[in-house]
Amino acid sequence: MGGEAIKAYQYFAYLLSENYDAYLCVHQRCEEEIRGHFPSERLIIVDEDKLDIALWRSRFGKLLLTQYFFLRAKKTILAKNFHNAIWHFVSPISPVEPRPVPRGIPVVIGPLNGNITYPSGFQNRLSARSKIVQRMHRPAQLLCRAVFGDKRRAHLILNSGFLRTRQSLSWAGVRVGNTLDVVDSGLPEYISKAKPIAHHGRNGRFVSLGRLVDFKGHDLAVRALAKCPDDTTLTIYGEGHERSSLVALAKDLGLEDRVIFAGWLDHNEIVQTMAQYRGFVFPSLADANGIVMQEMMMLGLPVIALNWGGPSQLATAESAYYVDPINADQVVDQIAAAMTELSEDGDLATKIAKNARQIAAEKFVWSKVGKAWADKYSELL
Numbered sequence: 001m002g003g004e005a006i007k008a009y010q011y012f013a014y015l016l017s018e019n020y021d022a023y024l025c026v027h028q029r030c031e032e033e034i035r036g037h038f039p040s041e042r043l044i045i046v047d048e049d050k051l052d053i054a055l056w057r058s059r060f061g062k063l064l065l066t067q068y069f070f071l072r073a074k075k076t077i078l079a080k081n082f083h084n085a086i087w088h089f090v091s092p093i094s095p096v097e098p099r100p101v102p103r104g105i106p107v108v109i110g111p112l113n114g115n116i117t118y119p120s121g122f123q124n125r126l127s128a129r130s131k132i133v134q135r136m137h138r139p140a141q142l143l144c145r146a147v148f149g150d151k152r153r154a155h156l157i158l159n160s161g162f163l164r165t166r167q168s169l170s171w172a173g174v175r176v177g178n179t180l181d182v183v184d185s186g187l188p189e190y191i192s193k194a195k196p197i198a199h200h201g202r203n204g205r206f207v208s209l210g211r212l213v214d215f216k217g218h219d220l221a222v223r224a225l226a227k228c229p230d231d232t233t234l235t236i237y238g239e240g241h242e243r244s245s246l247v248a249l250a251k252d253l254g255l256e257d258r259v260i261f262a263g264w265l266d267h268n269e270i271v272q273t274m275a276q277y278r279g280f281v282f283p284s285l286a287d288a289n290g291i292v293m294q295e296m297m298m299l300g301l302p303v304i305a306l307n308w309g310g311p312s313q314l315a316t317a318e319s320a321y322y323v324d325p326i327n328a329d330q331v332v333d334q335i336a337a338a339m340t341e342l343s344e345d346g347d348l349a350t351k352i353a354k355n356a357r358q359i360a361a362e363k364f365v366w367s368k369v370g371k372a373w374a375d376k377y378s379e380l381l
Helices: 003-017 026-032 050-057 063-078 119-126 128-147 162-171 220-226 243-252 267-274 291-299 328-344 346-363 366-374
Strands: 024-027 044-048 086-088 105-110 154-161 178-181 204-210 235-236 259-263 279-282 303-306 321-323
Touching: 003 366, 024 026, 024 063, 024 366, 044 063, 050 063, 063 366, 105 162, 119 328, 154 162, 162 178, 178 235, 204 220, 220 235, 220 243, 220 328, 243 259, 267 291, 279 291, 291 303, 291 346, 303 328, 321 328, 328 346, 346 366
Parallel strands: 024 044, 086 105, 105 154, 154 178, 204 235, 204 279, 235 259, 279 303, 303 321
Antiparallel strands: none
């Protein structure tokens, strides 16, 4: 499960643990993965049909797949005649994408976390499509406001995207009083209660985790490794269409033995696996939040991240190694310097990890995050 999926999954688990009378509505394609994790009577399954498959196989029809699910989910839920029910649209996180908000029913949307793009020094990496999407954000939001008005009619919008998302929501016609700033996601107990990673002496092993796509910036981490001492290594967990180019980059830089492409990592193995590393390299160019950074902060693994987007709001200069995203060469040099310093200094790694874990414990556990989201339910009813 990726960030959005694991967030919805864990929040629903929180609601059930707090004895909320809650139901989870998902598509049939998710049923096999979540069946057994929750009571079957608490799941509302929207069956797959022929149009689902046709949209999925169509290059342009795929863009309508979420909306088609929403419309069918709305029909399925309304048929159950729930009384005094709140509809909470947890996913997707986009502040633009419309939801079929039912009339006469309290609606919560979010947390929303969008309106983010690459730093100015990395605009040359944007594809033509991404540049168009970036320019069309405000016009698309104004159009959705006029045609759908879903965010404007919602009773509460949870915002975890700070000022950039608030700006987008203002274009959607959302009143400031209908918005609540919240933490984007929480951490499950097996992470929040895990023993902190111990750092002693020298350790040149670093790790990165995420889809192998351009905005994750894995190439910056690989290039930085080439500037580190020869015994420094980088393990990259994840898969994606950039894998072949990253493998080629590592080979060109003579790093075949120092960059390990480890494939997907099961989320249940994250605590044990991360204990062997000295730091987490997270050079994402356009992450709206960074759930994986929250996890590393709680586990006590120092994070090297760009001072940009969501990651810039999760920690402080004392609890993470922040790199200013001026341009690619500068980012590579600063990541390399951070990796080199951290690998040599176990005491420094311990200090950063301790500060980060304190923030994570105060802000990121689901018992606090979930409560902040759900506290408004009683008011809406």
